[in-house]
Amino acid sequence: MVTDQIVRLIFSSFCSQIPIDFILTDFSKPTLTVEPQSPVFTGDSVTLRCELDKITGWEFLWSKDSNTESPEAETITISRVKVSDGGEYRCRARRGGNYTDYSEPVAVTIHEKPKPRVTIKPDRHIFGGETVTLRCDIYGEGVTSWRYNWYKDGSTSVFSERQEHTFSSVTESDAGKYFCYGTETEGSRSSHLSDDLTLSVSDHRAVLSVSPQKWLTEGDPVTLICEVNGSSTGWTFSWFTGTADYRDFFQLLSDSSRGAGGKYTVSSAELNHTGVYVCRAEKGKPAYKTGYSNIQQLWITEIIAVLSCQIIVLSGVSPPVSLIISPSRTQHFTSDSLSLSCEDQSNSDGWTVRRYTDSGRLEDCSSLRQGSQTGSTCTIRSTSTSDTGVYWCQSESGENYHPVNITTLAGVILESPVHPVTEGDNLTLRCLYKYTTVSNLSADFYKDGSLIQNQTTEMIIPTVSKSHEGFYYCKHPDRGESPKSWISVRGESH
Incomplete structure (x- = not known):
């Protein structure tokens, strides 16, 4: 039996009075394990365990990268690892003057924990009704697949688990601070939290103005000018008219030339141009359209003929009221x-x-x-x-x-x-x-x-x-x- 072998050896050494550091053949090599086994990120925990079966009472010696050994417990845990904690570890056991063989070396690899990068398209400042996409990118060594979590305004509730989250038609309630976080799909590693990304949403409004004025005489030129608040590029415009009987309906002007200029010009005003006008703007594919603009009303006064058929244009004709x-x-x-x-x-x-x-x-x-x-x-x-x-x-x-x-x-x-x-x-x-x-x-x-x-x-x-x-x-x-x-x-x- 094993016990008998040990006793005989010890007895022999004492009798010969020759100090012997002997190697046990039956239990000569402990097993070194590490958890988790895959490379880990800075800040994570690593547990190393030096296991020797059947015999108790051993002291465990640990070394890293073949440096000086230090006595530790059978299990050691590094709670917040740094890159410098990476290396090749091995252990062996000692009892009295007796040592086991060294374990097989185990490599511990530490990578910097990645920080996600958040991007937004087309812009951080967007207008209501437009489409905007948030994207979370994580570059971490050794990780092939990530699970993404999106958060808003410091909330702990996940509102999206997609790498790209798209708002098809944003509203002002979608405005806020967004950040993302990643966890390994098949593993225990995780990323840092990303920096906040602030999305601001404004209400798109088409604004209609008239030049030079709203009160005209037949033959005067007039221009309707349509602008979009806070934005000046990429828009095309349409003009509509209605009558006093229309409440919620405007009719597209038959000669409304849509274009990027934002102007609709009547070179010679006629009486039938009197009425209510609005405009709206659109851009993008699929097209995003603003609501109708504010209302502008044109009033055209007819030319009055006086004094032996001489035509006098009375731009200041006094109305009856x-x-x-x-x-x-x-x-x-x-x-x-x-x-x-x-x-x-x-x-x-x-x-x-x-x-x-x-x-x-x-x-x-x-x-x-x-x-x-x-x-x-x-x-x-x-x-x-x-x-x-x-x-x-x-x-x-x-x-x-x-x-x-x-x-x-x-x-x-x-x-x-x-x-x-x-x-x-x-x-x-x-x-x-x-x-x-x-x-x-x-x-x-x-x-x-x-x-x-x-x-x-x-x-x-x-x-x-x-x-x-x-x-x-x-x-x-x-x-x-x-x-x-x-x-x-x-x-x-x-």
């Missing part, structure tokens, strides 16, 4: 009172204030939640942003006169005249803000996008001429900027 607005400006604060009256030279009976809102609704003043009609006067007790639109006077026979574009908002507004300014008169513009003790702001004033006066509470043009027609707005460095207002200039009356 005027729309009087109080406060007298085209931009108004929300939650304020607004009064609109139809006044003619004889009496005001028989006139109704009507409006066409930016949402495409045709309404009477009496149908408004905060509105009431008394005679030919419409009163809105407390305005809201939904009151933005075109207002005009309508006769009992259905004739429409004197349209005015009204804008209501809570921020900065431009105080400008409702009616065209006569050549030679003074023009005063002010920048107003509701939530200050002094409503006048010291602001910069712009015409057609160019700065014309800076840091003043009001801008005064002492003698107005036709060259002063254009789109005006003001801008405050902290409060923001007002919408644009068209200032129309008519010829000097004689």
Whole structure:
């Protein structure tokens, strides 16, 4: 038996008084195992076990890369390995002066833990309705297949397990910070967390403006200009018209030339061009389309023949009725009172204030939640942003006169005249803000996008001429900027 062999050997050595370091032949080599067996990443745990069967009481000696041995337990665990922990390990056992053979060497390979790289196409800033793709790439040595996990805004809930996650039609709720994380498909290794990638989603809006003005005489040129907020490239445009009876439907203009220019020009306006216009834009394949733009209304006045058939173009012909607005400006604060009256030279009976809102609704003043009609006067007790639109006077026979574009908002507004300014008169513009003790702001004033006066509470043009027609707005460095207002200039009356 084994025990008898050991006893005889020990007895023999003592009797001869010759020190003997002997090698046991039956249990001479321990088995060294490592878990996990595959290469591991930095930060992971590695367990090494030196196993010697049947006999107990052994001390275990460990060495790495044939360096000096050190006594350790039968099992050693490196909880957070570094690249420097990699190498060739071996062990053997000792009891008294007796040693086993060395185990077979075992190589431990340590790779840097990979960090995923996240990308986004086409861009981090995207517009609602467009398609956007998030992609997670992980390059880790020795790993052929990864399981991907996507997270949003620090949540611990996985919202996608695809390497590429595509939003086919993004909304503002999809905006946020995204990051990914990978685990080995067939194994225990994992990656770092990726850096955050922020996706911002804006609402695409087509914005329609008119140049030079909305109120024209037959034969005048007019251009509709369609732009997309926050984006200027890759769009094609279409123009639509509707009648006062259309609520939710617009008809594509038969001669609407779609193109990248964003302009629709009528070289010689006719009476039948009077009406409501909108535009929309599209780009990409499959095409992404914006919603309809804000509404612009064109009004064409016919040429009047007088004085022995001599034709005189009266661009300043006075309509039979005027729309009087109080406060007298085209931009108004929300939650304020607004009064609109139809006044003619004889009496005001028989006139109704009507409006066409930016949402495409045709309404009477009496149908408004905060509105009431008394005679030919419409009163809105407390305005809201939904009151933005075109207002005009309508006769009992259905004739429409004197349209005015009204804008209501809570921020900065431009105080400008409702009616065209006569050549030679003074023009005063002010920048107003509701939530200050002094409503006048010291602001910069712009015409057609160019700065014309800076840091003043009001801008005064002492003698107005036709060259002063254009789109005006003001801008405050902290409060923001007002919408644009068209200032129309008519010829000097004689």
